[in-house]
Amino acid sequence: MRVTELQTFGVLANNLARARARALEFQQQVSTGKLVRQPSDDPSAFSHIALDKASLASIEQRQRNIVFGQTRLDLSDKMLSQATASLSRVQQLAVQFRSDTNGAAERTIGAKEVRQLFAQLQQSANTELNGQPIFTGTSTHGRATGLAITAPVTLTNGATDTLIVNVDGVTSGTVDLTSGTESLTGAQLAARLQSRINADSALVNAGKTVTVTFDGNRLAIASDSNGSPSTVTVTGGLARNALGFMGGSGTTGGAPFALTATVAPAAGNTGGAVAGQGRVVDDNAATLDDYLIRFTSATTYDVLNVTAPVSAARGSSNTGAAAVVDAGMVNAAQLTLHTYQIQFTSATQYSVVDQTTSTTLSSGNTYVSGEAISFAGLRVVLANGQQGGPQTGDTFSVSLAPRTVLSNQAYASGSEISFDGIRLTLTNGTGAPANGDLFSVVSGLQYQGDAGVHAIEIGTNQTVPTNVAGDRAFTAGTVDIFATVKQLVGALRGNDRQGISEALGGLNQGLSQIGAMQGEVGATSHRLTTSAAQLDEAKGFFVQTLSETEDVDLAKAISDLTLQQYAIEAASRTLAKVFENSLLNYL
Structure with a gap:
């Protein structure tokens, strides 16, 4: 070849x-x-190789999830520790000022420190990570919260069947709630309001919706939008009074724990003015005190701070040995600012007389030494002395002297009233306000978060929540910590020893409540640490x-x-x- x-x-x-x-x-x-x-x-x-790389990518993503989740939990634990430290200091102050060695002046000074500790607690509860609050669900919602109502509520067509709301700056039309006569429970009311408001054409066209709940004995209408622009205001409607929205409070969704100012008309008002929802517009200026707006005529009013000592004194002609051992204001919404007298009709029975109106509030009451006598938002404690108890004819005068915040202010229907970081609106309803009409403004704090869960994947079909339920930690657990601290501030400013003791009991429970939440955070953190170690082993393989x-x-x-x-x-x-x-x- x-x-x-x-x-x-x-x-x-x-x-x-x-x-x-x-x-x-x-x-x-x-x-x-x-x-x-x-x-x-x-x-x-x-x-x-492709399968192994996919497994590695999944493991590395889960490791990143754990790092982020651990960061959230570590920050939550740190803030809960700070809250514990603040609350412990409040507890120390309560123990200190409960002692009889302190007087009204010392307790007033102590109230200032407690107010700052309240602000520290609120700051810890509102802590954010990457713009997201750590003690809330997935978002925060502004809302209008009504006054307490008694369910079931009867809605009647043409009488108490309409509502007008403003959601995120968009005003609804007249929302019709019924075409007949219906008696609805709280849950039924919430469902009816939610469905009818969300069907309103003006709100639908603007893309606005709400969620309505009935919590305890109050309706709350929350905007479904999130953050500071999220607001709801009830502005009108025939059912406004029946549903508790002739007053109440309003908040934005700017923070999970927001200060509130709840406005309510006094039961004895004779004028026709109605209140809108009160708002706290400046947390730094808010005092945590309670107020009364008192009309001195149809066109003028005063604003009075009623978080003040209650004066209780025995009559000069008393023959018994009973004495006043404590007195305080317990409910600003029930105050009348009248002068009262406790009159003993025997050594064991007494009547309570409103001396301003010369009316008897109650009679035939049984006297027990050291037991509180409560009426018209006030509380007085009388106790027997070494020489015995009260005698027939003994009297004790009781009154509260508020501090004037604003005086002789000109009233105009619909104009805003602002003081101490609070803003509200009073409007002529069936008529103008009358001389002597009162509107209470009670401060507080409300949780604005939702029940959303920040869950991270740590394994196949395995997720772990990394956000702490802030309402359980601070407001919806065994005790409302913020309400308890606010109660202590009022008791200190009012020189109310029993109020201080009651607040101290709540503080003790609050410390245990936060400790329990820290335990949950620690358990979750330990689980993430264990999962991280397991992922490291799997990654190595x-x-x-x-x-x-x-x-x-x-x-x-x-x-x-x-x-x-x-x-x-x-x-x-x-x-x-x-x-x-x-x-x-x-x-």
Whole structure:
């Protein structure tokens, strides 16, 4: 068989090309450190590599989830620790000022520190991570919260069947709640309001919706939008009074724990003015005190701070040995600012008389030494002395002297009234306000969050919540911590020893409540730590498996590359020698 020069050159050239291709492959293996880089290198191995890489990516994402979740939990634990420290200091102050060695002046000074500690607690509860509050669900919602009502409530077509609301700055039309006469429970009222408000065309066109709840004995209409622009105001409607929205409070969704100012008309008002929802517009100026707006005529009013000491004194002609041991204001919404007298009709029975109106509030009451006597938002404690108890005809005068915040202010229907960081509106309803009409403004704090859960995936079908239920920690647990601290502020400013003692009991429960939440945070954190360790082990396994399948034996690859380079050199020299002896070279 004849072998031509062309065939010889072809064979040598192909060998050289194959050697160079192999050398390039070994060079890529040495430079990348990978034995399998594409499916053609090893289809079976490449499939295993793809699965291992997917598993690694999932593990690394879960590790990142745990790092973020651990950060949230660590911050939550830190803020709960700060809240514990603040509450412990409040507790110390309550113990200190409960003692009889302190008087009204000392307790007033103590109230200032407690107010600042309240602000610290609120700041801890409103802490954010990456713009998201850590003690809430997934969002915060502004709302209008009504006054207490007694369910069931009867709605009657044409009489008490309409409502007008403003949601995030958009005013609804007249929302019709019934076409007949219906008696609805609290849950039914909430469902009816929610469905009818959300069907209003003006709100639908603006993309506004609300969620309505009945909590305890109050309706709350919350905007479904989130953050500071989230607001709800009830502005009108025939059912406004029946549903408790002739007053109440309003908040924005700017923070999960927001200060509130609840406005309520006094039961004895004779004028026609109605109140809107009160709002706290400046947390720094808010005092946590309670107020009364007192009309001195149809066109003028005063604003009075009623978080003040209650004066209780025994009659100058008393023959018994009973004495006043404590007195305080317990409910600003029930105050009348009248002067009262406790009159003993026997050594064991007494009547309470409103001396301003010359009316008897109660009679035939049984006297028990050391037991509180409560009426018209006030509380008095009388106790027997060493010489015995009260005698027939003994009297004790009781009154509260509020501090004037604003005096002789001009009233205009619909105009805003602002004082101490609070803003509200009074409007003529059936008529103007009358001389002596009262509107209470009671401060407080409300949770604005929802029940959303920030859950992270730590394994297949395994998620862990990383947000702490702030309402359970601060307001909706065994005790409302903020309400308790506010009670202490009022008791200190009112020189009310029994109020201080009652607040102290709540503070003790509050510390236990926060401690329990810290325990939950610690347990969740421990679970994440354990999961992180397990993921580290799993990651190590997949990294090893992937390396065994994908990574090249570097020493072998370098040796193969060196041998291949020798082969290229040999093939090149052989081809050159053949070319020298070929006819083509001579031509």
